[in-house]
Amino acid sequence: MTWRPRxxxxxxxxxxxxxxxxIGLAIVGPAYSEPAGYLALLKxxxxxxxxxxxxxxxxxxxxxxxxxxxxxxxGVVIAxxxxxxxxxxTAWVIPLVLGFGLLVGLxxxxxxxxxxxPSFIVTLxxxxxxxxxxxLWTGGAPRGALSEGFRMFGRGSADxxxxxxxxxxxxxxxxxxxxxxxxxxxxxxxxxxAVGDNEATVRLAGGQVDRLRLLAFTLxxxxxxVAAILLGGFAGVSAQVGNGLEFRAITAVVLGGxxxxxxxxxxxxxxxxxxxxEALFTLLNLLGVSGALKSAVQGVIIIVAVAYASxxxxxxxxxRLWPKPRDSVRSAQPASS
Amino acid sequence: MTTGTTTSVRLTGISKSFLxxxxxxxxxxxxxxxEVHAVMGENGAGKxxxxxxxxxxxxxxxxxxxxxxxxxSFAGPSDAQxxxxxxxxxxxxxxxxxxxxxxxxxxxxxxxxxxxxxxxxEADTRELLDWLGxxxxxxxxxxxxxxxxxxxxxxxxxxxxxxxxxxxxxxPTAALADHEVELLYDLVRRLRERGIAILYVxxxxxxxxxxxxxxxxxxxxQLVTCAPTSELTSEDLVxxxxxxxxxxxxxxxxxxxxxxxxxxxxRGAGNARVRDLNLEVRAxxxxxxxxxxxxxxSAVARAVFGVEPFTRGAMEVDGAAHRVTRPRTAVxxxxxxxxxxxxxxxxxxxxxxxxxxxxxxxAALRGARSRAKSDVSALLDKVTVVARGEHQEVRFLSGGxxxxxxxxxxxxxxxxxxxVDEPTRGIDVGAKRAVHELLRDxxxxxxxxxxxxxxxxxxxxxxxxxxxxHDGALAGELPAGASEGAVMALATGHGIGDVA
Numbered sequence: 001m002t003w004r005p006r007x008x009x010x011x012x013x014x015x016x017x018x019x020x021x022x023i024g025l026a027i028v029g030p031a032y033s034e035p036a037g038y039l040a041l042l043k044x045x046x047x048x049x050x051x052x053x054x055x056x057x058x059x060x061x062x063x064x065x066x067x068x069x070x071x072x073x074x075g076v077v078i079a080x081x082x083x084x085x086x087x088x089x090t091a092w093v094i095p096l097v098l099g100f101g102l103l104v105g106l107x108x109x110x111x112x113x114x115x116x117x118p119s120f121i122v123t124l125x126x127x128x129x130x131x132x133x134x135x136l137w138t139g140g141a142p143r144g145a146l147s148e149g150f151r152m153f154g155r156g157s158a159d160x161x162x163x164x165x166x167x168x169x170x171x172x173x174x175x176x177x178x179x180x181x182x183x184x185x186x187x188x189x190x191x192x193x194a195v196g197d198n199e200a201t202v203r204l205a206g207g208q209v210d211r212l213r214l215l216a217f218t219l220x221x222x223x224x225x226v227a228a229i230l231l232g233g234f235a236g237v238s239a240q241v242g243n244g245l246e247f248r249a250i251t252a253v254v255l256g257g258x259x260x261x262x263x264x265x266x267x268x269x270x271x272x273x274x275x276x277x278e279a280l281f282t283l284l285n286l287l288g289v290s291g292a293l294k295s296a297v298q299g300v301i302i303i304v305a306v307a308y309a310s311x312x313x314x315x316x317x318x319x320r321l322w323p324k325p326r327d328s329v330r331s332a333q334p335a336s337s
Numbered sequence: 338m339t340t341g342t343t344t345s346v347r348l349t350g351i352s353k354s355f356l357x358x359x360x361x362x363x364x365x366x367x368x369x370x371x372e373v374h375a376v377m378g379e380n381g382a383g384k385x386x387x388x389x390x391x392x393x394x395x396x397x398x399x400x401x402x403x404x405x406x407x408x409x410s411f412a413g414p415s416d417a418q419x420x421x422x423x424x425x426x427x428x429x430x431x432x433x434x435x436x437x438x439x440x441x442x443x444x445x446x447x448x449x450x451x452x453x454x455x456x457x458x459e460a461d462t463r464e465l466l467d468w469l470g471x472x473x474x475x476x477x478x479x480x481x482x483x484x485x486x487x488x489x490x491x492x493x494x495x496x497x498x499x500x501x502x503x504x505x506x507x508x509p510t511a512a513l514a515d516h517e518v519e520l521l522y523d524l525v526r527r528l529r530e531r532g533i534a535i536l537y538v539x540x541x542x543x544x545x546x547x548x549x550x551x552x553x554x555x556x557x558x559q560l561v562t563c564a565p566t567s568e569l570t571s572e573d574l575v576x577x578x579x580x581x582x583x584x585x586x587x588x589x590x591x592x593x594x595x596x597x598x599x600x601x602x603x604r605g606a607g608n609a610r611v612r613d614l615n616l617e618v619r620a621x622x623x624x625x626x627x628x629x630x631x632x633x634x635s636a637v638a639r640a641v642f643g644v645e646p647f648t649r650g651a652m653e654v655d656g657a658a659h660r661v662t663r664p665r666t667a668v669x670x671x672x673x674x675x676x677x678x679x680x681x682x683x684x685x686x687x688x689x690x691x692x693x694x695x696x697x698x699x700a701a702l703r704g705a706r707s708r709a710k711s712d713v714s715a716l717l718d719k720v721t722v723v724a725r726g727e728h729q730e731v732r733f734l735s736g737g738x739x740x741x742x743x744x745x746x747x748x749x750x751x752x753x754x755x756x757v758d759e760p761t762r763g764i765d766v767g768a769k770r771a772v773h774e775l776l777r778d779x780x781x782x783x784x785x786x787x788x789x790x791x792x793x794x795x796x797x798x799x800x801x802x803x804x805x806x807h808d809g810a811l812a813g814e815l816p817a818g819a820s821e822g823a824v825m826a827l828a829t830g831h832g833i834g835d836v837a
Contacts, residue, residue: 187695187698187699187700188699190688190692190695190696190699191696191699191700193685193688193692194685194688194692194693194696194700197685197686197687197688198682198684198685198686200681200682201682201683201684201685201696202685202696202700203664203682204642204644204664204674204676204682204683205664205668205696205697205700205701205746206664206665206667206668206669206697206700206701206702207665207696207699207700207701208665208700259687263685263687263688264687
């Protein structure tokens, strides 16, 4: 048998779309004729890709996390206020921000699984609570400043042997992506996808459905905190830094061919979806399309991607009528005894 | 609709391929008013495609469809409906919270003064119900208050209300309890008397012999035979369907020295649905659990497995008392449950064969992780799953292969007590046999098997002993090879005194 890359359904179009965009960039933008341009793109896209990975975990298990944008804002604002320009505070503020994200995710997950409130509502509520709390705390204008040490992760580079200077954010992204791929290949990751497909089946298989869901929300919160650290460093302190990121992350995941409602899709494709989205915005920018169209473009993408997925479902329905495959890898004979 | 003219539908040389794969090859079929024509065949033989061609869902690539002698061509289901052809699907399409009449006239409500004419709708529905002889159903009650069999009647009335004179029924008894099946038989006979032509697709041999006037057998999309029912025997049919002799035989039963220690024991166990259960299942034996739908047979399995736990009495696994209050505990004690609803809670349909086979192992066991590549293929070989590969999604498999994946999922954790609920429901003859052999093989290896089945021949053919339930309690025990009559007597509540 010839080797064929095994891709989850919906992954191939997502990767193809990304490839087309990257080629488009190379044609339109002179900066993209060399690797440095793409590295800059990757650096810009890293926070969204990390958010998309977190969002993927929640969506594939059958939920939504709308709180991540507000969580990013809260993370940046809290960090700025606590650090207040004092570099030595960085060392304890970073774990604190990560812990805060973890906690918010945990609360989202606990309310969803124990109180049986749909995650769409729980995280929408969390979005409003975080937004309100951030506004109350800052009075509308964030105070304080981030330290150099904190901002290094979002805008600095590390010297990597052979490759030279690689942005910290890209290294962090790669580490998270590799961890996510390994996680999704493992038993827990596969069980998480199965929960999104059929919860009852997993429960009757002896699985702990609530714990798996809780894990997804907690990781989403944690990854949102990581994204906050990168974005704070990259873009600086503002009360708008996380605005709309939850929807952008969902768009990215859907663009990656992940099924809304759960049960199908790959984490790599979700991350590729985020990179595609960033590449698309860059391309439109280079083509002179107004930045104001950003959200309209995003809206169209999310509708088209979901429509494509359901259309694909129709095609698959028809394929289902195929007779039982005879050219099988296994013998069709009943067990001999 | 109540006119006495006999309708006839004739399909000639129907062929249909999907993406180059032929599913039907030159099939002929004739339906006459007042005749029940059964279509049989293994899964994938082309039965449902044929039904869909008749219903206008699929357009045949070649062949003629004639209704009452005139050639027709259906662009869609509504064309077929206009020609008087309606299909009753396995899954019902009724809205549970609407009334019977509202369901019957859904989308075609009679209007009076710009409002739905509720009274006329109900009167017309009542008239149809009376015509069918089903006056026990009130057109004004919500469908959710009806039994499954009554819902089926409503589906049929709905079809008749569109002036259907040809009814296609796809596995109509699959969703029915035993006593409801008789009601359906009566209904089908009444439809026949009233001049309706019926295409009856079924797996169940007995049903087909009881009801049909004529039988068509399909195999691999081709017509094997079409003959009056009176000229066929069940052996003929099986041979035609599978292309080999495959009678109603079952694997050999356990010999006395095959039996090992008691693996599962219930001592006065009960909950809201079952009571006073005392039973033992030994290593090496298959114990059949019979009973009518609602008698509590599935509730026993669900209670043992911790889905709806026992609240009274004791349960012992391998001689030690355990309280099992959730499936996870049961799985870790070595108990497995193959549920009756394969698609609903047995499989994660969008996941691969491999992921489903490993689900229990990954979900319930700690540290077992995914280190088992070779194991999985050995496992799938053992249960003889036919798939394009381990990575094919299970929803694309036939019912029989899906059921084998469910079994593989449990074999992966080597259970000691196996509870199987309707292990061969809706699967073809070949797969059925494979499942039977697998169950016996597991018993031989020391697994205690408790098998629930509403198919009496299967239950009697497979079991080393039969426990019969009635109304939430055990009504008695019968030895291997007991007669169907003896089982039914206990199940219906007769003869409890004689046996217990």
